[in-house]
Structures are given as structure tokens and as C-alpha cells.
Amino acid sequence: MTTWTRRAKIAFIGSHGIRKTTAAHAFANTIQRCGRSVEYGREVVRDNPLGINEGATGEAQLWVLVSQIRQELELAPKAEVLVLDRGVMDNFAYYLRACGGTDLFDVEPLVRRWSATYDLVVRLTPDIALRADGIRSTSDAFRDLIEGILDAHLPGLVAPERLITIPASHVTDDLDWWPVAERLAGIVGEPLLAEGVAARRRPRRSIRPRPAVGQAEGEPQLALDLDTKPKG
Secondary structure: OOOOOOOOEEEOOOOOOOOOHHHHHHHHHHHHHOOOOEEEOHHHHHHOOOOHHHOHHHHHHHHHHHHHHHHHHHHHOOEEEEEEEEEEEHHHHHHHHHHOOOOOOHHHHHHHHHOOOEEEEEEOOOOHHHHHOOOOOOHHHHHHHHHHHHHHHHHHHHHHHHEEEEEEHHOOOOOOEEEEHHHHHHHHOOOOOOOOOOOOOOOOOOOOOOOOOOOOOOOOOOOOOOOOOOOO
């Protein structure tokens, strides 16, 4: 089997309680069904020994940022596709909030440079209610604050052609991630299907991604080609 010579990295980002983990797992499964190897990067904040949520300090969120980058460095060489539950972009939003809106440790240059290493970024937006999981905050005000910071900084970190925005409510069992997988393969210039793999296309339902901040209504971030007709 011919493996990709150019490895790919995709991050699922946003605030908390918006089905990022569900989406990332579903996308990883899609890539695996295409015969490609996958590594999955879990949300590192859950291992943070310094505190999370509203009580997190700037040092605590700095730990998260550094741990995120370390994890990506460790996992990226191990598979053709690295699928991430979070990236530096959304972790930077939590960091800025913990630092009172200022970059106390001057990490923005690193965040900006590292943001360019993601081939594709999928942002989930919060149109669903928060649910208690025993770990993350259930404060709508806290989540809204993080989303506001992300709105302000994401356009300067991720180019529009590498960004897909999808409402969290659209992340359900019948959402087909195949068009996103095709887009990722196209970006790295590699065939999506491994040799000898015939992918069975599921019926797909329509999604209309929300325009990114600063993007005109009707201007596509990505031609997702999500329709309702079965293919093949």
C-alpha cells in the first residue's frame, strides 16, 4: 500500500461542550475507512494539574498551550493523518481570558506560526446547550466569552480557505465527513483512498456552514458538496 508522503493535520476547535470530540472521532473513522493511518490527539486540558475553567490562571493555560504543541510534535510522525481535539487557536483564547486579555508570556508569535501548521481547521459553533460532564464549566457566560475572543483572533490565525465552520447541532450520527476528508487529501496532494479500498458513500444531508468572522455572507469557506443524494 502506498502511504502519503505528505502527512496531514486537522484540528477541531471551539469552546467547550460543542461536540468537538464527537466530530473528531467521526472524522478519524472516515479516514480509517479510506485505508489511511490515523493518530488522534485528545484534549490535553483534562490533564492540566494547575486548574481549568473559570479559575484557570495564565500559567495554567500556558501549560495547556505548550502541552498541545508537544502532543502534536509527538503524534504527527506516526500516521498519515493527525486528527486533533483542539488546536493552539482555541487554547489561545482560553489563555487570553485567563490573562485578563493580555499576552502575559508573549506567546502570540508562537501561536501564529504554529497555527499555520494545520492543513485544515474545523470550528464548531455553540448552538446547543451546555451539559455537565463533571469536568468542564457549565457557565454560558464563560463559554460566550471564549467564543468572543476566538471570533476576534481566529481570522488572523487561520486563512479562510483552511477554515470550515459548522454549527454544533449538525454534528450527529448521520453527518457525512467524506467531503472534508476529500478536501484534506486535496490540500496535501495525496489520494484519499488507499490502494484496494473502495469506500462506500453514505447518503449525505445538506449543511450550510456559517461564514467566518469577516467573511461575506454567501462566500464559501469550502465547497463541502454536502447534498442529500446518495453517491456511487
